[in-house]
Amino acid sequence: MFDYLTNLNDHNLPYPDTIHPIVVHFVIAMVLFAFCCDVIGYFTRNSRLFEVSWWNMLIATISIFVAIIFGQFEAGLAKPYEVAKSVLNVHTLIGWSLSGIIAAITAWRYVIRARDPKRITFYYLGAGLILIAIVGLQVYLGDELVWVYGLHTVPVVEALKDNISP
Template sequence: MFSLNNQNLPYPDTLHPIIVHFVIAMVFFAYFCDLTGYLTRRPHWFEVSWWNLVVASIAIFFAVIFGEFEAALALPYPAAQPALDWHTVNGWSLSALLVGLTAWRGVLRVRNPLKLSVLYLGAATVLMCLICLQIYLGSLVDWVFGLHSVPVVEATKAGKLQ
């Protein structure tokens, strides 16, 4: 089929973090633009936010797909499994929430492109909190449990992390 490198991947390095950091940046910037537009009453910020959300809503599915693929190749050991499971569940949930929030934002944009509701901003704030949780879980998977790092892959293959 394909050969795996010393990180247990068919390509040089993990792609999931690259894509997901792009998504995180776009969503955080969209949130910043919405807040700025709302607080300063300058609706041109809403247009910037809208397009960031659209691109992030598309890109998040690539992040999830690569995350699933790389998780399947990760050889997670028992201590890492709960963090990886929660990261996976939260990632799928965030993709659905982001697309839903983007759709809501699109409806608001069509109704009145110069106005944004406080309820929407509240929901966007909840989304930001869930993204922060996801960043924490991803940090655990990568920096604490070291999935796809060479020493952890070697130790798992040698049966030292059972």
């Protein structure tokens, strides 16, 4: 049984493909959609959009921890070469920071919702805009890890197995 668990595939993973990007794209979409709902709800005074935003942020808060767990596991199996290590380290640091930031903003959103579910503050929208900027930076770094440095791509995994520097 343990032999099966230690066998890694062409992507250097014990399962068919990376799971971290799947879960993290879910989080990205939910955070972006929540912010859009808040902005539209704020300017149109449509409080139903605030409820949609709240539930998206709550699920995104839970999901980001799942994304981090898979991200840490898959990063450990990636065997990044020297050039990619600094980008991976920054991506990891921002990912863990984002989990706290998203949790804090969701908690703030809960307090706002408990006080008056039909209104949000302009300051909360400002925090949401900062969150969107940090998420955008994190997306850029993640894309760089895959599309520039090729982590968990077959050619890079094969090169690393053959001790060839990519």
